[in-house]
Amino acid sequence: MSNKIIKPLLLFLSLTVLTSCEIYSIEDVAIIQVEGYDYIDDEQIEGTISIPQFSRVETGATISEKYFSAAGETLKEIHGKLQGKSSRPLIHGKTTVNLYNEELARNDISFLLDNLIRDASIGRDVYLGVVKGSTKELIEKEYSQNERTSRYLAGILDNNIKENFPTTNLHEFAYAYSTTGMDGFSPLLNASGEHVELDGIAFFKKGTYVHSVPFSDSFLFKIMKEDFKYGNRKVEYKGYDYIIENIGSEVKYHVIEGIDNPKFQIEVNLNGILNEVTRFKLPKDPELITKLEKKFASNLEKNCLSMLEEFQEKNIDPLGLGNVMKSRERKFDHKIWKEKYPTAQIDVKVNVEIMETGISS
Numbered sequence: 001m002s003n004k005i006i007k008p009l010l011l012f013l014s015l016t017v018l019t020s021c022e023i024y025s026i027e028d029v030a031i032i033q034v035e036g037y038d039y040i041d042d043e044q045i046e047g048t049i050s051i052p053q054f055s056r057v058e059t060g061a062t063i064s065e066k067y068f069s070a071a072g073e074t075l076k077e078i079h080g081k082l083q084g085k086s087s088r089p090l091i092h093g094k095t096t097v098n099l100y101n102e103e104l105a106r107n108d109i110s111f112l113l114d115n116l117i118r119d120a121s122i123g124r125d126v127y128l129g130v131v132k133g134s135t136k137e138l139i140e141k142e143y144s145q146n147e148r149t150s151r152y153l154a155g156i157l158d159n160n161i162k163e164n165f166p167t168t169n170l171h172e173f174a175y176a177y178s179t180t181g182m183d184g185f186s187p188l189l190n191a192s193g194e195h196v197e198l199d200g201i202a203f204f205k206k207g208t209y210v211h212s213v214p215f216s217d218s219f220l221f222k223i224m225k226e227d228f229k230y231g232n233r234k235v236e237y238k239g240y241d242y243i244i245e246n247i248g249s250e251v252k253y254h255v256i257e258g259i260d261n262p263k264f265q266i267e268v269n270l271n272g273i274l275n276e277v278t279r280f281k282l283p284k285d286p287e288l289i290t291k292l293e294k295k296f297a298s299n300l301e302k303n304c305l306s307m308l309e310e311f312q313e314k315n316i317d318p319l320g321l322g323n324v325m326k327s328r329e330r331k332f333d334h335k336i337w338k339e340k341y342p343t344a345q346i347d348v349k350v351n352v353e354i355m356e357t358g359i360s361s
Helices: 003-020 075-085 102-106 110-118 135-140 149-161 170-178 215-225 288-313 321-328 334-343
Strands: 034-039 045-057 060-072 097-101 127-132 185-192 195-205 208-214 232-237 240-257 263-277 345-356
Touching: 034 102, 034 135, 034 149, 045 075, 045 135, 045 149, 060 075, 060 135, 075 110, 097 102, 097 135, 097 149, 102 127, 102 208, 110 170, 127 149, 127 170, 127 195, 135 185, 149 195, 170 185, 195 215, 208 215, 208 288, 215 240, 215 263, 215 288, 232 288, 240 288, 240 321, 240 345, 263 288, 288 334, 288 345, 321 334
Parallel strands: 034 097, 097 127, 127 185, 263 345
Antiparallel strands: 034 045, 045 060, 185 195, 195 208, 232 240, 240 263
8 A cells, every 4th residue: 555545544543533532621520539339228329439629729739629429229320410419520530449338249239340340431450449337438538648538548559469468450350250260359448547447358259248358368368369579477486476578479270180079289489588576686596497487388378278268168269260270171160160169179388488587697
């Protein structure tokens, strides 16, 4: 194709794309940054949104927040009422956090998730969260950090995902929600005083919140779920607490037997640094590090197995072992897997190597 034809064609396509997009000035729209939904009864839910307010004063530009709430039977009804309270069009393009209170999540939020996942205007990196208590109160509360609620909540999750908390966002949840042999999870949040606390992990059976583990055990789930570095965990040995920092862990799933008698081994290889101890100096024991490695590995194996038993009792599969089996078993049958999973044998093997002490010896 000659340049005489290509150049006009490219120009036409560019103009078509540009003219088909509605471009708004930031001053002409209300940008929803946080959304929260609370259970009212079997017929109605309440939706609350937070939008930034931009203003100019003599000292420079300032940003505050404004909140709107409305109740209804459907999302369309709620959003219509919210729009009726705003002087500017509401848009979702910059939504960072989407919240559901515990009671609502336990009553199945599939219809909310379906709408959220299908909304092309919402980024896949939006955080989902279950809230103990009211999402409305959590969103409208003023916090000591003196920053917008959306930035504050996203900051809490960003920081903890870099450490002990498993990676989570709308993309990750949507994949688990729509995949055979896998269930989703989200942060469990709690407003306490002038702060929001990351209380634990909320586990779902498709669209229903059915189980949780405390934040103190999030490290256990993370080492079984993904490869990562950073994060730390305590191990007790001979009356003293030792803090071991993870500088790199890797997890592998091994299918030992197929779907007729499913058996898995979860292998975790962890390199760590001993960086804190509840004494001024390490004891004069040349085999201390080896003993700590064995003790730490044994502790992790025991606690991981206990967590896996809870998952099987609740018949949830947040590690996606069913999806692993499906990828390796030609005759995989989801109905058979659902029957077999609660009694499937799952072993955990943890190998720990402490690379250095990082403290005086």
